[in-house]
Amino acid sequence: MGSQLHGSSSRLKVERELRGWSQQYVAEQIGADRYYLSRWEHGKTLPSPYYREKLCALFGKNARELGFLSRSEQSPASASEEEAPSETMAVAPPRSDVAIIDPTIPPLPGPAHDLVGRQELLDHLKTRLRAGSPSTMMALSGLPGVGKTALATALAHDEEVRAFFQGGILWAAVGRQPDVPGILSRWGTLLGISSIEAAGLTTLSAWTQAIRTAIGTRHVLIIIDDAWALEDVVAFQIGGTGCAYLVTTRFPQLASHAAADDALVVPELSSADSMILLERLVPLVVSSEQAAAGEIAQLVGGLPLALLLTGNFLRVQTYNRQPRRVRQAIERLRTAEMRLHLREAQPLSQRSPSLVDVPAISLHTLIAVSDQQLDQEARAALYALSVFPPKPNTFSEEAALAVCGCSVDILDALSDAGLLESYAPDRYALHQTIADYASLQRGDPAPVALLIHYMTDYVHANEEDYPRLELESANVLTALRLADEHGQSADLVAAGNIFAAFLSVRGAYTEAISLLERVRRAASDLGDQQGLGTALSQLGEIEMSQGEYQRAYDHLQEGLTLTSSRHDPMLSSQLLRMLGCVESYQGAYHEAESHLRQALELARQTGNEELQSLVLRSSGAVANDLGKVAEGERLLREGLTLARRIGKPEQICPLLVNLNQVTMMRGRFAEADKLAREALDIAIQINYLPAQCLLYSHMGVAAMEQGQYEQARAALLQGLALARQLEHPEYLIGLLCNLGRLMWKQGDISMAETYLQEAQTKARTIEFPWLQAGVLYEWGELYLQQQRLQEARAALDESYRLSAPDSPEGAALARYVQSRVAAALNDPDLARRYGAESLALLQSMEEHYRTAEVQQWLAMLA
Structure with missing residues (x-):
């Protein structure tokens, strides 16, 4: 056999030398390694039919003339004596027009497990891989269980991808300890490398060259799954210029190194896509326990594997359709340990290369593999x-x-x-x-103490820097919760009161109240009266904004009782200021004035300009409500001067808001607009949501009074959206009333009634006479427009009763519309009397912008 091979193959060498060609030249012409040409010329092996065809074309000779036929091919008689071809013959490789599909490509999962939320990423991968650039390399990185292999599997089965990569798709399951020689050997068999040739491939370099040669110029997609090292990725980059590569790895640095700009991070699923996947797995649970299903999707962070494991667990629990069992299962899933240790058996063909010896997969085992490294x-x-x-x-x-x-x-x-x-x-x-x-x-408790200590110092260092507090908001709240749980009461009180003030400015009232209740308990345990009083003052302020006037009053009185036994003018001033504000909201304006005067006197004693500015703002607002507009404006401007001097944007902003309201009442709309714009810029800059809400309301009213209805509508709707977000009843009712008025001015009576009905329903839930009077006033205006005169009269009578005697503006406006209703009812004497009362009230308020309108009305009546 050896002499026959040597004799025939030497003809190849003779023909080459006759032409003056080197072995290297011939090898390059047929796309083979010089190593193989040498073996063919020395008779150690015969070329495969693929290379035989190439050599015959290059030399212009047939296989017999080049000595490529074995004895069986040369003699039919001898072939009949041997039922099998000579062992020297190579297994015929697949034709170049037949795709090679690697049998180790994982199968597609069932329909319930179809990829969800990945179509855009899948389309991008397909487009980029089929772009046709030489040796395209793409990489997918992401968390364990995020679905990198699932995406690669979907690509490998995609009909468009298979149609483009006509040479086929090769799959390398790599993992932590890859069998590189074994994978290359399997690829070699798929590509038609004979056993004899394979026996001579004793190095990775030889295997690489052999496979590259066998692939040639064919378009082949090579998928390198679960790579852990760059060396392993490089080991499988063995195709020609027609090949493309896709690497999946849990390591973002490796992905970036391998694919540069074509490295993509596979994200977690969105909330909506998480619910779609859960619904496919457990439709009964999602339909009957939608809120709980949404909570589970959030608890696993949109991780596809975690959703599959929890979904399958729930499906097993729902087989007998007992609601009790479903709820128990959901409750168990609320614990992290349960979620992490949910297990599911996997067939060998679908196991991760890093977990081939693990028959059942869980989040714990998948993450532990990375942890162990x-x-x-x-x-x-x-x-x-x-x-x-x-x-x-x-x-x-x-x-x-x-x-x-x-x-x-x-x-x-x-x-x-x-x-x-x-x-x-x-x-x-x-x-x-x-x-x-x-x-x-x-197991170490030290990180908890370190977090509490760091965040406490951070809050103190950034007390006035709201953007920096915003950046760490969730971390600060976590640290304060841990301080409460671990008995670090001093840190909780010191940082909690500061951070609650920040939350209040942000309109995060629920979080602020929860925090302040913890601070209140901790301060009581410590005997820290200063901390306790500050917490009570802030609780009162937030509860007032929520319409909980009695709770606010009780907390503030509790705080004042604390301070009565100790000389603390600053804290006493804070509590008296808030008590006066609450009383004004309840219509007790005279008590409010008295407490605010005491608060201002104490604030001036302390010399603290920040506190003085706060008290001046509240005093000015109450004076304005009482119709003492000039006094209110004076107090507000004094407060603004102090706030500007100390540079506190969270105090400058609300003072500008109050002054904007005063100038609007006086009809100085250009000045009001300037104040509103300055205030809104500050409110947006520091994310002061309540101030933004009130400003949009004021700007909407100003635009409406000037006939700019579309501008008014845009501002009022923006304010309404914020009021709903903040759940601020006072601002919500005011905006609904303003929108109701705008609608009837534009002739949309139906929409006006819708807004006013919601405002009335909301006003009934809180004890704020001025707000209730305002809603009834708007109904009276609307009824008058509709000529529903008796209903208008009833609404306006009640509005006047609630406004007088402490709200002169409300009483004046109610009397004005009552006068118009009386005129419509043919009662001119009553119309003149009500009109005169309205005018007197408006004139007492100094420069109210509707004074001229009422004067014109009375002149017309005369």
């Missing part, structure tokens, strides 16, 4: 970082280093491992499942 310092840092709330929250690098007590190199290592997500600039986040896993591993 960390050194001890990085692992401790990961566990410590779990004290921060998970995504979408982020935390600063400075805070992370303070809590972990580590170097930035450790944070980089966690980021490179795909366990810590990096946000620019200098911010990080933990996914919910990673945070759950890490918190269960954390």
Whole structure:
């Protein structure tokens, strides 16, 4: 056999030398390695039919003339004696026009597990891979369980992808300890490399060259799944210029290194897509327990694997359709340990290359694989970082280093491992499942104390820097909650009162009240009367804004009782100021004036300009409500001067709002507009939502009074959206009334009634006479427009009763419309009397913008 091979194959060498060609030249012409040409010429092996055809075309000779036929091919008789071809013959490779589909490509899951929320990413991958650029390399990175392999599998089965990659698709399941020679050998078999040739391929370099040669110029997609090292990615980059590559890895740094700008992060599913996936898995649960299903989707952070595991768990629990059992299952899923240890058996063909020896997969085992690759310092840092709330929250690098007590190199290592997500600039986040896993591993209490200490100092250092407080808001709230749970009461009181004031400016009233209740308990336990009094003052202010006047009054009186036994003019002034505001909202204006005078006197004693500015603002607002417009404006301007001097935007803004209201009442709309614009700029800058809401209301009224109806509507609707978001009853009722008035002015009676009905329903839930009077006044105007005179009279009589004697503006406007109703009812004497009363009230308020209108009405009646 050996002499026959040597004799025949030497003809190839003779023909080459006759033409003066080198082995290298011939190898390049047929797309083979020189190594193979040498073996063919020395008779060690015969070329495969694929290369045989190439050589015959190059030399212009047939296979017999080049000595490529085996004995069986040369002699039919001898072939009959041997039922099998000679062992020297190579297995025929697939034709170049037949696609090779790697049998190890994972099968597609069932319809219930179809990819959800990935179509856009899938389309992008298809477009980029089929772009036709030489050796396109793409990489997908993301959290364990986010669906990287599922995306790669979907691509491998996609008909358009298979049609483009006519040479086929090869799959390499890599994992932590890849069998590179085994994968290359399997690929070689698929590509038609004979066993004899394979026996001579003793190095990875030889295998690489052999497979590259076998692929040739064919378009082949090579998928490298679950890569853990760049060396493994490079080992499988063995195709020609017609090949494209897709790498999946849990390591973002590896993806970036391998694919540069074509490295993509696979995100978690959105809330909507998470619910779609859950509905496919457990439609009964989603339909009957939609809120709980949404909570579960949030608890697993939109991670597809976690949704599949929880969905399958719930499906098993719903087989007998017992609601009790479903609710029990949902309750169990609210614990992180339960979610992390849910397990599901997987067939070998679908297992991760990193978990081939693990028959059942869970979030815990999947994350633990990454955890085990960390050194001890990085692992401790990961566990410590779990004290921060998970995504979408982020935390600063400075805070992370303070809590972990580590170097930035450790944070980089966690980021490179795909366990810590990096946000620019200098911010990080933990996914919910990673945070759950890490918190269960954390045994050291030190990170909790370090977080509390860091965030307490942060709040004190940034007390007046609202954008910086906003940035760390979730982390501060977490630290204060932990301070309460771990008995660090002094930190809770010191930072809690400061942060509650910030939350109140943001309109986050529910969070502020919850925090202040904890501060109140902690201050009581410590005997900290200053901290307790401050908490009570803030509680009263927030409850007042929510229409809870009696609760606010009780808290403020409790605070004043505290201060009666100790000389604390600053705290006493704060409490008296808020008590006066609450009393004014309840219509007790004279008591309000008395308490505000005391508050201002105490504030001036302290010399604290910030406190004086606050009290002047409240005093000015109450004076304005009582019709003492000139006095109110004077007090407000004094307060504004102080606020500007100390540079407190959160105090400058509301003072500008109050002054805007005063100038509007006086009909100085150009000046009012200037004040409103300055105030709105500040409110937007510091995200002062309540102020923004009130300003939009004022700007809408000003535009409406000037006949600019579309501008008025836009402003009022913007304010209404904010009022609903803040759940601020006073602002909500005022905006609904203003919109009702705008609608009837534009002739849309039906919409006017809708707005006013909602305002009336809301006004009935709070004890605020002025607001109720305002709603009834708007109804009276609307009824008059509709000539429903008796209804108008009844509404306006009640509006006047609620306004007089402490709200002269409300009483004056009610009397004015009552006069018009009386005229419509043919009672001129009553019309003149009501008109005269209205005018007298308006004139007492000094320059009210509707005074001239009432004067004209009376002149017409005369």
